Amino acid sequence: MxxxxxxxxxxxxxxxxxxxxxxxxxxxxxxxxxxxxxxxxxxxxxxxxxxxxxxxxxxxxxxxxxxxxxEPLRIPPRAEYFQSLKLTSPLRIFVIDFETVYRPTPNLPQYLLEVTARDGNGKIIVSCIINKTGVTNTMFADELRRAGYTNPDELGVRRHRGPTENKLPHNAKTPKEIVDILIAAGLDPSALWIEYSRGYFDRQCMTLLIKNAGMSPESILPPRHKCWTVLQDFMLCLPGLASYKLGRIAKLMHPENPDLQRLHYSDADTAVLLDVLNLWVFKYGRLETP
Structure with missing residues (x-):
């Protein structure tokens, strides 16, 4: 804007x-x-x-x-909808986080590393490394160099996929396998998609993943206006914080959360985000008046 x-x-x-x-x-x-x-x-x-x-x-x-x-936190409409679904249809909630290769410049192509999806109960639907069939870590690093990345080992790749060796990454699934699991769990345009970002970053990653699976994002993903990115609503409801990073917010609300020790792994990030949302709407929040 x-x-x-x-x-x-x-x-x-x-x-x-x-x-x-x-x-x-x-x-x-x-x-x-x-x-x-x-x-x-x-x-x-x-x-x-x-x-x-x-x-x-x-x-x-x-x-x-x-x-x-x-002064309790206000519960805006999107958070109120999450609260309602959490109580009535938690399996219609999809909390998503992607980890990607860091791009030093925006003109480089996006490469997906890891994804986790949880339902409204916190149960993991899928959590894995994203990998094309038969692509070893060495092959993946070579592909990054050909795409213009100069130091793939320093861009978070080793942290998620493991050492740059001629081996397949542990706990990996292909884009098609991941999308099939999500569809079987009920992901469709009517589901509630939740991520913590400024500009639908994780939805964009899922769009890329679905395209890599040879499928149509429009028939699977909720439209952007029905996705909740959380961050801006939280900034509006609690202005004045020094930082709005997810880890910072979680430490204010629940500093003993053990998943805070593993931030920037998608399984931990989704667990922390869901904990923040539950505390917001069920403990620290109050509904907005019309």
Whole structure:
């Protein structure tokens, strides 16, 4: 989202800036509107952002709990829908996370490493390395170099697939096998897709996976407007935090969660995200009033 301001092109407008988050947190959604352009500062001489909103004093679990006692988290419509499905049809919920090869430049092709999908009960539907039939780790590294990656061993590949040897990765499935498992579990356009991202990153990865399986994403995936990316809703409901990384949020809510020790593995990330959502809607949240 962007606003063009004649003569002031150095200004940047985004729905995740501090001012937008603060304003949107105070105004009811039916009346919410973007602030005027003069409310935004010049980008020159950037300084640490001023923390504004109910989360400005939250730095650890103790301070989070104190703030929640005074002002519980709002439960926006998407979170309310998750809460309802969790109680009535948890198998219609798909919590998804992908791990991919880090791209030093955006023009490089995307390579998928790992995927995990959980249902609303937290049960793993599928969790595995993504691998084409017969592709060894050495062959995969060679393919990355041909695609323009200069240091595949340093881009998270070894962490997920193992050493660069002429061996198949452990616990690997082909794109077709993964998609078939998800379809059998009920993934279709009417399911609730949940990920933690700014721009449907995991849905884009799943689109690529389905295409690699030789299938049509449109007949399998929920449309974008029915997918819940969580991050922006959380930023609007709890403005002022120093960081909105998933691990940071989880440590504020449940610092003893053992899966926090394994972040950036998809099985751990989905478990942490589901824990955050459950705590949000069932412990720390309150429904929004119309």
């Amino acid at each position: 962007a606003i063009f301001v004649p003569g002031l092109r150095r200004y940047t407008v985004a729905p995740t800036c501090d001012f937008c988050i603060y304003v949107m947190s105070l105004i009811s959604r039916p009346l919410a509107s973007l602030p005027l352009p003069f409310s935004f500062r010049d980008r020159h001489g950037l300084v640490p952002k001023k923390r504004v909103g109910i989360g400005k004093s939250i730095d650890n679990h103790v301070s989070f709990h104190m703030v929640m006692q005074r």
